[in-house]
Amino acid sequence: MTAAESEPGSNASGPSGPSGPSGPPGTRPPVVRTAGGTVRGGREAGVAVFRGIPYAEPPVGALRFAAPQPARAWSGVREALAFGPPPPQGGHFGMDALARDAVGDNWLTVNVWSPDPGPGAALPVLVWIQGGAYVIGMSGLPEYDGGRLARHGVVVVTFNYRVGLEGFGQFEGAPANRGLLDQVAALTWVRDNIRAFGGDPGRVTVFGQSAGGGSVAALLAMKCASGLFRRAVAQSAQGTYFAPELAADIAGACAAELGLRPTAADLSDTDPRLLAAAGDAVSATMSRWAPRWGPPAHRTIPVAPVVDGDVLTRTPWQALAGGAARDIELLVGHTRDEQRLFTAIDGLLGEVDEEQAASALDVFAPGPDGARRYRDAFPTAGPDELYELVHSDWLFRMPTLRLAEAHSAAGGRAHVYELTWSAPGMGGALGACHGLDVPLVLGNLDRGQPALLIGDAPSPEAADLSGLMRSAWTSFAADGEPGWPAYDTGRRLVQLFDARPAVAAYPEERSRGIWESHAFPALPLIG
Template identity: 80%
Template sequence: MTTAASGPPEPSRSSSASASASASAPPPASASRPEVRAAGGVLRGSWEAGMAVFLGIPFAEPPVGALRFAAPRPVRGRSEVREAVAYGPPPPQAGMFGMDALSQDAPGDDWLTVNVWSPEPTAGAGLPVMVWIQGGAFVFGMSGLPEYDGGRLARDGDVVVVTFNYRVGIEGFGQIEGAPPNRGLLDQVAALEWVRDNIRAFGGDPERVTVFGQSAGGGSIAALLAMDRAAGLFHRAVVQSAQGTFFSPGLAADIATACAAELGLRPTVTDLSGVPPHELPAASDALGATMDRWAERWGQPAYRTIPVSPVVDGDILPVTPWQALAVGAGRDVELLVGHTRDEHRLFAAISGLLGAVSEDQAAAALRLLAPSPDGARRYREAFPEAGPETLYELVHSDWLFRMPTLHLAEAQTVAGGRAHVYELTWPAPGMGGALGACHGLDVPLVFGNLDRGQPAMLIGEAPSPEAEALSERMRAAWTSFAAHGDPGWPPYDTERRLVQLFGTESAVTAYPEESSRLIWQDHPFPALPLINR
C-alpha cells in the first residue's frame, strides 16, 4: 500500500525556473497533496519521489452481483473527494505463483481501477501517456504488483504512466452462455476510454497515448488492434512477447463446459453467478491440472495448459490480429514489437525440465507445435546440431511468443504501416545465468524496477551496473517511441529486416532468428479450433 508523502512535491523536469526556486518554500495546505478533478469527481493522491501518484481510481462499476459477467458499466460520480492512495483490490486470480492468495488478502469487489503516475499533474501539460497492460496467461495479473510501479518510468521519461486491472480467467475470458465474450478485453477498452476522457487533468495528452504490454498483455494489445471498439483510443503500441493463442468459439465453449463441470454446473450466467468469485479460479486450476486428458479434443491448449484466451467471436474480436493487420486495420498505429531470445527457458525451469528434456519430449513438442505439414522435419534440418532440449525450447518459444510477435510486424509492414522490432538477448543473472534472456526479463528492465517483486529472481538481489545501464537504454527507447514514434533504430522492412538487439552490447542487425522465421513464414496463426466435436 502506498501512503501520502508528508513533504512538498519535487519539481518535475518541465517545471519553470521560478517554480523550482519556490519549491523550497512551505507549500500551502492545499498543495501538500496533489488533487485533480476527473469525470467521477475530485481525486486526492500523494507525492512519491517528485511524482504525483493516484491509485485505485475506479473506471467502471464493480462487475459483481447483477453486473457479474457483464460488459463493464461506466462508474457513477461522487460529490466527496476520493482518497486515491491505495491500489484497488485485484480481480480473482489463478493459483500460479500464489496469486490467488494475494488477491484474497486484498478483499473487495472494486476490481476495475486505474493508477496514474504524473510528473506534472496540470491540465494542459500535454505529456505523452503510456498505458500498461500486464500479462499473466489471461488467468492472473494485477496492477498493484511492485514491479509495475510506474514512478521511475514516468520520472525519467517525462511521461504519464497508467496501469489498471482487468478481469482474467473465467470471469474475464470464459465463454459463458448469456454473457458477452472477451469481457477482459472490454475492460481494457473501458480503461482506455477513461484515459481518453480524464488523462488531460493529470497532465497527459489524450492524443498521444501509447499502450504497452507483455505476454498476455501483449496478446491483448494485438487483439485491441483488431477491435473496432478500440479504434482511436491509442496511437502507438508496444507489444512485448505477445502470447499468440486465440480461441475459436467452439473451443472456448467446450473448455468452459469442462470447467463448469468441475463444479457440477453448466457454463451459464445463471449457474456461475452463484459461485463466489474467488472460488471460480479454483475450478479452472483443477481443470488445468488434468488438461492433458483433453489433448485429442483441444490440441495445443491442452498440451500447454491454456484454459482461456481471447475468443475470435466475429463481433467484439472480429478476426485474429494477423488477419486484421494484414488488411490495414492498424496502419495508422505505430508499432514497436519484440521478444526475448530464450522465451521458454523460464517455463522449463518452473516445470523442472531445465536440463532434463528427453528425446521423446522434444519429438512430442515438435509434432504438436511446429507448423504443419512438415514443421518437425524443418526444425531438425534448420538446427542440425540441436539436441532435444534446444529443439524443445525453440519450438515452444516460437509457437507461443516469438513468431506471433514477429508476424505482427510482418503483417503491419506489408499493409503499409510502420513497425520497429527488437530482441532482448541479455542473459538474466538469476539462477547462475541458466535462464538466459527468458520470458518476463524485459518487464523490470522497461519499468526500471530491478530490485523489487518477482524480478529479483531474474535480476538478482543487487542489480549490477550492467543491468542498470540496459534498463536505462530500454526505458529511453520506450519513452522516446511514446513521445515521437522513434525508439532510436530504423523501422522494420521485409528486405533488410533490421532489428535492435538489447544485450551487453546493443546493436542493430538483421533479425537473428531467421531459421525460425523461415519455418513459420507461411503460418497464418488461425484461431485454435475444437478438434473432435
C-alpha cells in the same frame, strides 16, 4: 449517499475540500478533478501518484459477466492512495491468496503516475497491460510501479482487468472477451480524464507483455478500441486466440467442476473464488483433454481471447494484414530464450529427452513437415534446444514477429527488437528468458518477482540496459521513434538489446523461415 461514500474503503472526504491540506507548493498532496469526481493522491520521489480510481462499476451482482459499465460519480474528495482490490485469480505463484486477502469487489480501477499533474502539461501517456496467461494479473504488484518510467517525462497508467473465467470464460448469456472490454473501458477513461493528470489524450501508447502483449495485439484488431491510442507496444505477445467452440468446450468443463452449466445464469451466484478454483482444477488435468483441445492443453492454457465475430472479429494477424490499425505506429519484440523460464519451472532445465523433444515438435511445429524442418534448420541442436525453440516460437517469438510483418506489409510502420541479454539470476541459466523485459522496461530491478531474474544487487550493466530500454519506450511514446530503423521485409533490421546493443538483421531467421507460411488461425476444437 454517494457511491464513493457508500463503498467500503473508498475514503471519500468532505471538509478538506479539493484544495487539500495546506503546505508549500510541490509538497501538498496532488488533487485532480476527473469526470467522476475529485481525487487526492500522494507524491513519491517527485512524481504524483494516484491509485485505485474506479474506471467501471464493480462487475458483481447484476453486472457479473457483463460488459463493463461506467463508474458512478462521487461527491467530495476521494483518497487515491491505495491500489484497488485485484480481480479473482488463478492459483499460480500464490496470486489467488493475494486476491483473497484484498477487501472489496471494486476490481476495475486505474493508477496514474505523473511528473507534472495539470491540464497544461500535455505529456505522452503510456498505458500498461500486465500479463499472466490471462488467468492471473493485478496492477498492484511492485514490479509494475510506474514511478521510474514516469520520471522520463511521461504519464504512466496501470489498471486491473478481469482475468480467468471471469474475464474470458465463454459462457452462454455473457459477452465474450470481457477482459478485453475492460481494457477498452480503461482506455476510454484515459481518453476522457488523462489531460487533468498532465497527459496528452492524443499521444496515448498502450504497451503490454505476454498476455498483456497479446491483449495489445487484440486491441489493434478491435473496432471498439479504434481511436483510443496512437501507438502500441507488444512485448512477447502470447499468440493464443481461441475459436468459440474451443473456448465454450473448456468453459463447459470448468463449470462441470461445480456441477453447473456454462451459462451466466447458472454461474452468476457462484463465489468467484470457487469459479477460479474450478479453472485451476481443469488446468491441472488439461493434458488428458489434448485429443480434443490440442496445443492449449499441452501448454495448460485454459483461457485466451476468443475470435467471437463480435468483440474480436478476426485474429490480429488477419486484421493487420487487412490494413486495420494502419495508422497506429507499432513496436514489437521478444526475448531470445522465451521458453527457458517455463522449462526451469517445470524442472526440465537440462533434462529434456529425445522423446519429449519429438513430442513438442509434433504438437507445435507448423504444418505436416514442421518437425523435419526444425531438425533440418538446426542440425546440431539436441533435445533441450529443439524443445526450447519450438515452444518459444509457437507461443511468443513468431506470433510477435508476424505482427510487425503483417503491419508493414499493409503499409503500417513497425519497429522490432529482440532482448538477447542473459539474466544473471540462477547463475545465468535462464538466459534471455520470458519476463526479463518487464523489470528492464519499467525500471524496477530491485522489487517483485521479476527482480529474481536480475539478481539481489542489480549490476551497472543491468541499470544501463534498463535506462536504454526506458528511453526507447518513452521516446517511441513521444514521437514514434524508438531509436532504430523501422522494420521491412528486405533488410529485416531490428534492435538487439544486450550489454553491447546493436542494430542487426533479425537473428532468428531460421525460425522465421519455418513459420513463414503459417497463418496463425484461431485455435480450434479438434473433436
